[in-house]
Each structure stands twice: as C-alpha cells, then as structure tokens.
Amino acid sequence: MPDTRLPVAPAASRCPDIAVELDNVTFGYDARTVLSGITMSIPRGKVVAIMGGSGSGKTTILRLIGGQLKPRSGRVIVAGQSVPDLDREALFEMRRGLGMLFQFGALFTDMTVFENIAFALREHTELPEEIIRDLVLMKLQAVGLRGTAPLKPAALSGGMARRVALARAIALDPMLVMYDEPFAGLDPISLGVVGQLIRRLNDALGITSVVVTHDVYESLKMVDYMYFVAEGRIVAQGTPAEIRASDEAYVRQFVDGEADGPVPFHDPAPAYADDLFAHD
C-alpha cells in the first residue's frame, strides 16, 4: 500500500530547501485575469502567510499549488516537480503529501467528525482500526474537539467545523499544509490556539505551512515570512519584523486596516453614480 510521504523527485535535490515555488504565474477564470505574474518561493519548514484583500486571488494561488487549476503561463513547482505537467496519477501521488484546509471547511456531511478525519488514513494506509482511532483522537485533541468525534458536521458551529477541517488537513502528517483562512470565524481564544497549533505542528513535524489569511495581527505573531497580494501581483513581502517596520503604503493600509489606500476596497465596477442613475 502507498505510504504517505511526499515522493522526492530527482529534481528536488536541486533546490532541496524550497517546498513550493511560483515563477511568474498568470491565471484567470474565463476572461477575467486574477493573477498576473506571481512569483514566490516558500522555503521548506517555514510558515509563510499569503495576505490580501477579498477576491485578490489567494485561494486561487492555493488551487494552483494543489494542481486543481493550471496556470495560463509561468511555473508552479512543488517538491521539485512541475505541478501542471503531472499526469493524474503523479498529481495524486503528490497530493498524498499535501494537506489542505478549505476556506469553507468542506467537511464530508455524510460522515461523522471521526470518519472525516479517518478518511484519508483509511483511504491511503492499511493501518489497523485501533491505530487509526488513536491517530484521529490525537488530531481532535490538538484542536480541542475530541468530544465531537461522534457528531455529524451539521451539529458543529462554524468555528468548530473549521477546527475539525484543520484536524482533517493534518491527518496524514503531510509535508506541506495549506490553510485557507484558518482564523475565520474563530473566537479570540481558539484563534490564538489555532495560530500556535499551526506553528507547533510546523516546527515539531518539520512540515511547511502556507497560511492564507486576512488577519495581519495573528500572522505577524506566528509566521516566518509574508506575501501581500493585490490586483494579481505581489505588492509587498518580508519577515514580520520587516513588515512591521515597512512604510510601504500597501503594507501600512493592511496593518492599520484603512479602507482608503492603494488596495481598493471595491471590486472593479462602473462609477457608483453612473450605476445608481443608470435607469435615467
């Protein structure tokens, strides 16, 4: 039976320190261009945040890394392999080493919390049921929800569902975990706990974490490096110290949370007045 480690392709030895690399990636849905020339590299063993306003393309970046979308141009390299060039089998092989927390949880609604987390373990390993049980309870304990094991996801609150989804994302102890908005909908206590959990998992297991978030304060506390995305480009990047000290307008707008600034709050649209009086 397949094991759960990320296969190390020969090419990976060329740059063993880089887990994920995007090189001048462009992408769009239909006519609409979402990413225009994203370049980033995510070092192995680090926690890297991708920040940006709503609709700036953060989730899209994760989907490109996971191979669910193919870029229009540019390269997406994960563990030394070019993701868009992988065939289905190789892609699935790569994904075994990958965990993803979906923005909206995406828990399997016809299974219990326990079965959700056991899902990947049962699909990809031949572990005996007792061991699976222990592993699942460990993951649930880590997110503070061991008591919810027999519940269906419908019986969870939004924040609880998110934490269960997080436990599921790390069920197979992946080499790379992508968290899409791990802090959304969490109360301040769980928020701090989840932030620390991501950090601890990363350091204890030597995994690489990509955290997509709006939450500047929480990420400043726990990440190693941050990218700011706006209008399909990387507009700023740096370590938390650099970000704090930065006086780039984009960064300041994010850190200080102002609506007016270089990052537009509004989606592109005709002028407001024109729209309002369009019936005249």
Place this chain on the structure above:
Amino acid sequence: MTSAAFLGLAHVLRRLGAGTLAFITRLGFATRFALAVIRNSPAAVRRIHLTLRELYFAGVLSLIIILVSGLFVGMVLALQGYDVLIRYGADESLGILVALSLVRELGPVVAGLLFASRAGSAITAEIGLMKATEQLSAMEMMAVDPMARVVAPRFWGGLIAMPLLAALFSTLGIFGAYLVGVKLIGIDAGAFWGNMQAGVDFRFDVLNGIIKSFVFGTAVSVIAVFEGYVAKPTAEGVSSATTKTVVVSSLTILALDFVLTVFMFRGLGV
C-alpha cells in the same frame, strides 16, 4: 419571402441547430462520463461496503413506494381487465393478462419511473451538493478520486437495485390482481394461476422484462450521477440538476422501452 420572415426562419433554424448541437455534446459528455464510471468500477468492487450502502439507499429506501404502487397498479389492472374480458367471456384469462402486462411493460417502466424520481433525484442532489460544498474538491485534494469513491458506488447501487425493484413491483402487482380478481370478484383461483403459468414464457416474457429493467436501471443511474457531477455548484444548479434527472430519466425510459419492445416483439413475425 419578406426579409423579416426570412430572419425569423433563420432564427428558428439557428436555435434548432444550437439546441441539437448542445444535446449531442451533452450526450457525448455523458457517454464519456459513463465510460469513466465503468473504468472506476473496480474501486467500487474493492470497497464493497460503499456500494452496499448505496444499494441500501437506492433500493431498500425505495421499497415502500415501489411495493405500494405495484399493489395498486395490479389491483386497478385486474378491475379494468376483468371489465373488458368478461364481455368476451374470457374472465379466466385475467391472470395471464395481468402477469404479461406487468412483467413485460408496467413492472420495468413504472418501477423505472418511480425509481428515477425517488432514488435518481436523491443521488443527483447528493452529488450536486457535495460538489457545491467543495466536498468533491476536498476529496481530490486528498488524492481520492471522487469518481471511484462517490460516483461509482452510487452508479452500481442504482444499477443493481432497479431490476430487483421492478421484480418486486411485478410480484406485488400480480398479488394485487389476485386479491381483486380472485378474492373480490370471485374468479376461480386455479384458472387464474393456471392460465398465468401456462401463458407466461420465461425466455420471452420474464427474461425480456428483466433485460428492460436492467437497461432502465443503467440509464437512470448514469443520468443521476452525471447530472449531479456536472451540476452548477450552487443551490439553483443543484435544484435544476435534480429536476433534469427526473425529466431526462423518464423520457429516456419511455424511449428505450419503445426501442426494446420493438426488438422483443414477436407478433409481426419480424
């Protein structure tokens, strides 16, 4: 021809052409999809408990509606049949009339229609919702193919359930006819069963009926999983996909029934 009329005609033709093309494209998609389901079927066999679960959902949970409908259809058939047969003094042929109608036609067709609206719609809605809530995406990201894990078991569950349901439908229908014909009207029980036994051929009646129900079961299952899988990932998308499953399945059953009946028909000596 005035230019307005010409433009109108051109418009109609264009719509017709576009509709036809869209239909053929969709048919092609559905066929490729069905082949992909077959390719992924060994996985459904390996994880047999998933298929059994779907067999339960599609089959066992459809039992009530199938059994009750079968009973009533049989009873009505007996009343109507008796009314006609008695005019020719042939009321003792009621058994064979009912049995042949049910086994050849009504069993597979009506059970198929009920199955499409009871189980087919449920399969479509479930898969569509899983898609809309990104559960299928999540599965893909966990390196598990939804075709093998979600679609194939539902397809096989439906395909296996349908012939069994059709057989039960016919059985209950014959029982209903017996209740009405023998117990209520008072036809001789020996004649009722004896004529039926003598007049129903295994190869040409029973087997053909089973073939029909297999074909309908396959069609409904393919349509149900396909519509769910290609549904727009929104609430409206799922609801329109569910409706489509019922409508398309029903029309497909009726059309296939005609085609199959033509092939199986012996009366004209073709």
